[in-house]
Amino acid sequence: MNMSYQRSFAFGAIFVLVLCSSVGQAQLLPIFDWVRSFFGNYEEPPYQLVANLSDTIEERIYPAKRWACTEQFLTPKAKDTKRSEMFMSLFAYIQGKNDGEQKIDMTVPVTTKVDHRNGDLYSYEMCFFIPQEFQANPPRPENRNVRVVSFPELHVYSIRYGGYSTQELEQEQMTLLTTTLKNASIPYFEENQGPRATYFVSGYDSPTKFWSRRNEVWVLGKDNKPLPTHVPSVD
Ligand SMILES: *[C@@H]1O[C@H](CO)[C@@H](O)[C@H](O)[C@H]1NC(C)=O
Ligand SMILES: *[C@@H]1O[C@H](CO)[C@@H](O)[C@H](O)[C@H]1NC(C)=O
Numbered sequence: 001m002n003m004s005y006q007r008s009f010a011f012g013a014i015f016v017l018v019l020c021s022s023v024g025q026a027q028l029l030p031i032f033d034w035v036r037s038f039f040g041n042y043e044e045p046p047y048q049l050v051a052n053l054s055d056t057i058e059e060r061i062y063p064a065k066r067w068a069c070t071e072q073f074l075t076p077k078a079k080d081t082k083r084s085e086m087f088m089s090l091f092a093y094i095q096g097k098n099d100g101e102q103k104i105d106m107t108v109p110v111t112t113k114v115d116h117r118n119g120d121l122y123s124y125e126m127c128f129f130i131p132q133e134f135q136a137n138p139p140r141p142e143n144r145n146v147r148v149v150s151f152p153e154l155h156v157y158s159i160r161y162g163g164y165s166t167q168e169l170e171q172e173q174m175t176l177l178t179t180t181l182k183n184a185s186i187p188y189f190e191e192n193q194g195p196r197a198t199y200f201v202s203g204y205d206s207p208t209k210f211w212s213r214r215n216e217v218w219v220l221g222k223d224n225k226p227l228p229t230h231v232p233s234v235d
Helices: 003-020 025-039 079-095 167-183
Strands: 048-052 057-062 065-074 110-116 122-129 146-151 154-161 198-203 215-220
Touching: 065 079, 079 122, 079 146, 154 167, 167 215
Parallel strands: none
Antiparallel strands: 048 057, 057 154, 065 122, 065 146, 110 122, 110 198, 154 215, 198 215
């Protein structure tokens, strides 16, 4: 069992335990702290910080990178019922359910790209950043519901907030972000503005971390290239 496997396994096992039981988080906290202290931090996608628009709002440019993603079409009400299924599909991929049986390190954030489709239906595409080590040649997922997606360079406006993210918190932060952008006359893609009307919700912590949690909502600047949809973009 190598380090990356242990780290992924610990992350996933704790995630599942917490999902399965609404009690017991307090007991798990020391385990997670132990894992963190032992294995250090998770790799994050690189980005350029262009500007600080407030204490919590940043303008960033993420270079084009590959992510491992899985997508479901759901109503906002149903989205939470599929979250663990999506997480576990991606988690299995990094644990070796891929053509090279390669173990890939867990990264942060776990980000979900949200696209409004029609009526009540949204596309929720959960993604793990593929570590630099595998960027050039990511192994092919075994599960047909997981695909390697090449995102183009992303020009994003990000708002950061703490606590356990909920739909209400997300909406509240989204409103704060978009109000700030509008006020500063910064153009961005709004919901219901067509195929690029996308936003991202990102989480950086395991569910057992209580303090200094980091969540973000990202909206896209109007100069972004269209994002890939539905087609595997590697091979
Ligand atoms: C944004 O704020 C951080 C922290 O205060 C600072 O280190 C950084 O230089 C600022 N970046 C820009 C582009 O203004
Ligand atoms: C909007 O911009 C003005 C002038 O730049 C500033 O004084 C005001 O606080 C801003 N309001 C919000 C909600 O950001």
